[in-house]
Amino acid sequence: MTDRITSWHGSPSRPLYTPPPGAIDAHCHVFGPMADFPFSAKAKYLPQDAGPDMLFALRDHLGFARNVIVQASCHGTDNAATLDAIAKSNGKARGVAVVDPAISDADLAALHEGGIRGIRFNFLKRLVDDAPKDKFLEVARRLPAGWHVVIYFEADILEELRPFMDAIPVPLVIDHMGRPDVTQGPDGPDMKAFRAFLDSRDDIWFKATCPDRLDPTGDPWNSFADAVAPLVADYQDRVLWGTDWPHPNMQDAIPDDGHLVDMIPRIAPTADLQRKLLIDNPMRLYWPEEMRA
Numbered sequence: 001m002t003d004r005i006t007s008w009h010g011s012p013s014r015p016l017y018t019p020p021p022g023a024i025d026a027h028c029h030v031f032g033p034m035a036d037f038p039f040s041a042k043a044k045y046l047p048q049d050a051g052p053d054m055l056f057a058l059r060d061h062l063g064f065a066r067n068v069i070v071q072a073s074c075h076g077t078d079n080a081a082t083l084d085a086i087a088k089s090n091g092k093a094r095g096v097a098v099v100d101p102a103i104s105d106a107d108l109a110a111l112h113e114g115g116i117r118g119i120r121f122n123f124l125k126r127l128v129d130d131a132p133k134d135k136f137l138e139v140a141r142r143l144p145a146g147w148h149v150v151i152y153f154e155a156d157i158l159e160e161l162r163p164f165m166d167a168i169p170v171p172l173v174i175d176h177m178g179r180p181d182v183t184q185g186p187d188g189p190d191m192k193a194f195r196a197f198l199d200s201r202d203d204i205w206f207k208a209t210c211p212d213r214l215d216p217t218g219d220p221w222n223s224f225a226d227a228v229a230p231l232v233a234d235y236q237d238r239v240l241w242g243t244d245w246p247h248p249n250m251q252d253a254i255p256d257d258g259h260l261v262d263m264i265p266r267i268a269p270t271a272d273l274q275r276k277l278l279i280d281n282p283m284r285l286y287w288p289e290e291m292r293a
């Protein structure tokens, strides 16, 4: 692995849709900068630098107020780049870490201090070498108060992961809806299985994200809009939205981030739904102290 890849659009359009004041991009990442925060020796891709300055410029360009930064797999379990971006955000970012399951309670507390509010378990074989469920469960049982677990998996292993996920004692947030085949439509087998999973617990959240990854029909991603809008309407109090910038690994169909934002009114057509998706829901998970005020 020698070539560093660029996976993001160089000049994204300004969206036609204007997010409400206070809107949160609740799924994005930072890469490096590598000189300060080297990538993991186990990284499955080696990206160009996409640091906090670029992320915050995009946030402003797209009309967002805050970010939730999810530790990208290329940084392994060293969360320094994510913590650095949060520290530079003036309180406008919080994050999700990836940890060695043997992490000490003191180190978890330090992550909380740094703005982390959850940990991510990644089950994609193309991104990580192993995903030890027993160790994941052990650390999930001793997270700081108020944290949640983010899980990234593909639709074909949803059933296999059920016993593991059922045993996690904190809220779950499912990345990219567990990658359903959106071309099956809103009532296809993947969406049906995902709905059954959501119905099994009322503290399972999901991200209505990544039309660019999930919809092979391409921009403007009509299959994604058709399949996902009913899901957002039916589970409107536990859905999040994010850009996924800088779109790890995307090479063939790098999305225009302005067009991604223009998906929002197609999956959340009313102002009420948009407020829940972009403000109320992510605030409850990441800035709950402001909700209680």
Ligand SMILES: O=C(O)c1cc(C(=O)O)oc(=O)c1
Pocket (backbone or CB within 6 Å): 071, 072, 073, 074, 127, 175, 213, 244, 248, 249
């Ligand atoms: O599908 C992916 O390639 C991908 C990768 C990562 C990561 O490398 O962390 O994060 C994502 O949300 C999606």
